[in-house]
Amino acid sequence: xxxxxxxxxxxASAEQxxxxxxxxxxxxxxYLDTQAAxxxxxxxxxxxxxxxxxxxxxxxxxxxxxxxxxxxxGIVDRLESRGLVERRVRAGDRxxxxxxxxxxxxxxxxxxxxxxxRLSGLELSDSEQSRLIELLEKALSALPPA
Amino acid sequence: xxxxxxxxxxxASAEQxxxxxxxxxxxxxxYLDTQAAxxxxxxxxxxxxxxxxxxxxxxxxxxxxxxxxxxxxGIVDRLESRGLVERRVRAGDRxxxxxxxxxxxxxxxxxxxxxxxRLSGLELSDSEQSRLIELLEKALSALPPA
DNA sequence: TATTGTTATACTCTATAACTATA
DNA sequence: TATAGTTATAGAGTATAACAATA
Numbered sequence: 001x002x003x004x005x006x007x008x009x010x011x012a013s014a015e016q017x018x019x020x021x022x023x024x025x026x027x028x029x030x031y032l033d034t035q036a037a038x039x040x041x042x043x044x045x046x047x048x049x050x051x052x053x054x055x056x057x058x059x060x061x062x063x064x065x066x067x068x069x070x071x072x073x074g075i076v077d078r079l080e081s082r083g084l085v086e087r088r089v090r091a092g093d094r095x096x097x098x099x100x101x102x103x104x105x106x107x108x109x110x111x112x113x114x115x116x117x118r119l120s121g122l123e124l125s126d127s128e129q130s131r132l133i134e135l136l137e138k139a140l141s142a143l144p145p146a
Numbered sequence: 147x148x149x150x151x152x153x154x155x156x157x158a159s160a161e162q163x164x165x166x167x168x169x170x171x172x173x174x175x176x177y178l179d180t181q182a183a184x185x186x187x188x189x190x191x192x193x194x195x196x197x198x199x200x201x202x203x204x205x206x207x208x209x210x211x212x213x214x215x216x217x218x219x220g221i222v223d224r225l226e227s228r229g230l231v232e233r234r235v236r237a238g239d240r241x242x243x244x245x246x247x248x249x250x251x252x253x254x255x256x257x258x259x260x261x262x263x264r265l266s267g268l269e270l271s272d273s274e275q276s277r278l279i280e281l282l283e284k285a286l287s288a289l290p291p292a
Numbered sequence: 293t294a295t296t297g298t299t300a301t302a303c304t305c306t307a308t309a310a311c312t313a314t315a
Numbered sequence: 316t317a318t319a320g321t322t323a324t325a326g327a328g329t330a331t332a333a334c335a336a337t338a
Contacts, residue, residue: 068330095296095337132281241314241319
């Protein structure tokens with residue numbers, strides 16, 4: 001046993017948390033990817049569709065996906081070729097192209113949204129869920145906003 | 147990767163957990179990537195180094211990274227060209243190449259390992275950490291093993 | 293001049309299939 | 316024949332820089 005002033009246990013569990021969060025992140029991402037693949041979407045494509053809650057300029061899409069604007073061109077090209085999204089020149093400013101979902105795009109969007117919700121069960125009781133939410137929010141506050 | 151925004155109201159805590167875990171996963175991955183980039187490593191390169199706790203056949207590396215063996219060739223090529231890892235033909239079976247860290251590779255490995263540990267604080271007390279570990283483990287059990 | 297989006301370029305990661313060398 | 320690893324190929328994502336159109 002060590003002196004109480006040096007939180008040995010805390011260090012041990014800190015590492016454990018890092019490992020668990022890492023594992024959870026990995027599996028969660030893998031889950032999302034496989035679910036997206038079922039819809040014939042890559043991760044970034046699914047993310048783009050999920051963020052398209054209203055007509056959005058390409059630049060804003062890049063902002064939400066946190067990637068360079070030049071990438072969005074390619075991702076949108078592929079989605080547009082499948083008829084899921086559409087580029088529309090903004091009336092007031094012809095430099096801007098707004099991205100909108102097609103009818104089929106909206107159908108896919110609903111299925112994408114359902115993916116995260118399907119994770120919900122998590123085998124936790126209501127009170128466990130509340131507590132987990134609290135702790136996750138606190139843990140989140142320790143990470144850079146990115 | 148998924149939604150950035152956290153709902154202000156939440157009675158539906160299951161969905162909220164899905165969003166929080168999603169957000170945590172996203173930020174955690176982003177954090178790991180930027181930290182790895184500081185070491186001039188990509189995510190997969192850092193992951194490979196992290197898993198190299200002993201001489202490991204290429205095939206086992208692929209297993210640990212959960213990717214096809216053909217990918218490992220390229221990742222290892224790049225690490226080897228930087229002198230971080232080394233391929234060694236196994237004495238007993240000349241088909242097998244075991245991957246080992248060089249001295250410099252071990253130094254980098256220690257820095258990679260430190261990344262996850264640095265996440266440890268998480269601004270949680272000891273008991274909060276214990277509880278979070280419990281809940282994370284339970285939540286993990288709901289996800290496919292991948 | 294500044295901004296929006298695209299194109300050109302170059303890398304990394306990904307899987308599948310064909311190939312080699314060993315067993 | 317079977318296994319370990321590589322190579323060939325092709326597609327997707329990433330960023331930087333240069334560019335056109337528009338403001």
